[in-house]
Amino acid sequence: MRDFLPADKSRRERVLAVIRERYRAHGFDEIETPVMEDYDRLHAGLGGDNEKLSFSILKRGMDAEGIRAAADDPADLADLGLRYDLTVPLARFYATHRSQLPAVFRAIQIAPVWRAERPQKGRYRQFVQCDIDIIGDATSRAEAELMVASLDVLDALGLTGGVIRVNDRRALDAMLEVFGFAADERAGVLITIDKLDKIGPAGVVAELRDRGVSAAAVDAFAAFVDRPATTPSFDDAGIRAALPDGIPDDVVAHLVALGETVAAARGDEAPLVFDPFLVRGMGYYTGTIFELAHPSVDYSLGGGGRYDGMIGRFLGQQAPAVGFSIGFERIVDLLPDAAPKGERSVVLVHDRDVALAPLLSLKAHLVAGGARVRVEQRAKNMKALLERSAADGYTSFATVGADTTAETLELKPLA
Structure with a gap:
């Protein structure tokens, strides 16, 4: 958790102003939610590893004896927690206020979140997230709107040349099924595949063998990942060539429509790259997933995906939802310390x-x-x-x- 001197604070506010202005220009409306949510909601199995990093708030009025009696179960000690992202609060917000919101709701959330990270460069215990989400639209248009708006933000900040890596959790699951991984093995397999950029194909294959998962499935994965490397085109032929046979046609069609829509909106070739091994770790993703990349750095500047199952946890009926989060802390560090244009x-x-x-x-x-x-x-x-x-x-x-x-x-x- 950091202090900011006046010059740093001014620079951050200027960047935030650009992000807000561009998102509003694309038809999104800003909302605000409390910094705290119910403990049970934050630990409902939706936040993946982030749930382990949440800050819990001790129940008020507990004496020392009560604390000792409840010490074996954190849920008995805490009833609230600081939000670790903005997606879980949005799902609760939508379920609470649905009757006052449009059928397709486009939300902006720009606010701090808290995680009990081990502090290091680029990882903080308090940091700002800049999210846009669309609830109520199950088509590829929703993903396209998020991508076009986020690329527009990068352009407005002078970070031109951004690209978005895209995959689909349904394609990943189908691919693992084709390779022969059992259903109960796939969650752990995805955790390992997510390390592909860090430890390489050989490291991933070795870790999969150490996991003790199906040997034949690991052999099939190894043969597939060792194919000559290519950058697939974001069209039907390119996406199918990057995947094994057996991927559902509707998943491929959704991705192809997404690429065509973004290309039409941007007025040129869509800056999308299909990555069959993009995983993203959040457990609530159900469909398209994506990460924002820029040639100036080797890490992502944001990402998101479709989480159609989350709203139903709070609403009692399903509602399609997809979101994109810009990595504000990473982006602000890339920008020069320039004074506001035109300010006297x-x-x-x-x-x-x-x-x-x-x-x-x-x-x-x-x-x-x-x-x-x-x-x-x-x-x-x-x-x-x-x-x-x-x-x-x-x-x-x-x-x-x-x-x-x-x-x-x-x-x-x-x-």
Whole structure:
């Protein structure tokens, strides 16, 4: 959990403003949910490994004896927890307010979440997530809208050239069935396959053998993954060529329609790449899954997928849903420390004998004209004062004496 100095906070808010503006332009509406949810909801088996990283909140009013008596079961100690993502709260929100929402609901959520991570570069215990979700649309148009909006955000931030890796959990499950993995083996097999980028095909095959899963299935997987590497085209022929025989036609058709829709919306070839081994670890994904990549880094900048089964846990009836989360912390670290375009920001440096009333009158005059204004008393080391002001994003300064007026105020660039 981190503190942010003024320059860092300003940069983060500028990035957030761009994300909000672009998502709103694509027809999404922002909502807000509480930072806490019921313990049982956060531990309903929907959040995968993130459930193990959740911060629980001790029940109020428990004395030492009660804590000792309940210590064997965390559920007896806590009834609330800090949210570890924004998807579980959204599902609860939709179930609660469905009657007040449109049939197809497009939501923005931009807010902090908490996970008991081991702190390291790029992993924090408190971080901001920027999510967009569509509830109520089971077609590939929903996924396409999310992808087009998220690629638009990257373009608006100057991170052009982004691509989206795409797969489908139904294709993954069918592929494992074709290889011969038993149904009760597949969850563990997917955990290992998800390490393909880190440990390579040989490492994945070795770990699968160590798991003790079906040897014949591992042999079939090894033969498939050792085929000559190609980048499949995002069309029917390319997707089928990247998968073994036996994948359901409706799954392939859904992916093909997705590619065509994104290409039409972007006005050029869709920046989508089919990856038959993309897994994503969240247990609630039921269909299309995707990750946002950029050529400047070797890690993803976001991702998401379809989670049609989650809403029904809270609503009592099924509702199709799909979401995309941008990795805000990763993206903000890629952007330069630039001042906002077009902002007028002025430092008024005054002598000690300048009266307060006329000084603040000058400030009010500049603020009324749309400027951001800071007042500073003249220092012995003026160079340090001006350098600090420039680092804080100010673009000009003016010296104020006892006789200075709005008409005689001379602004000079901070360079």
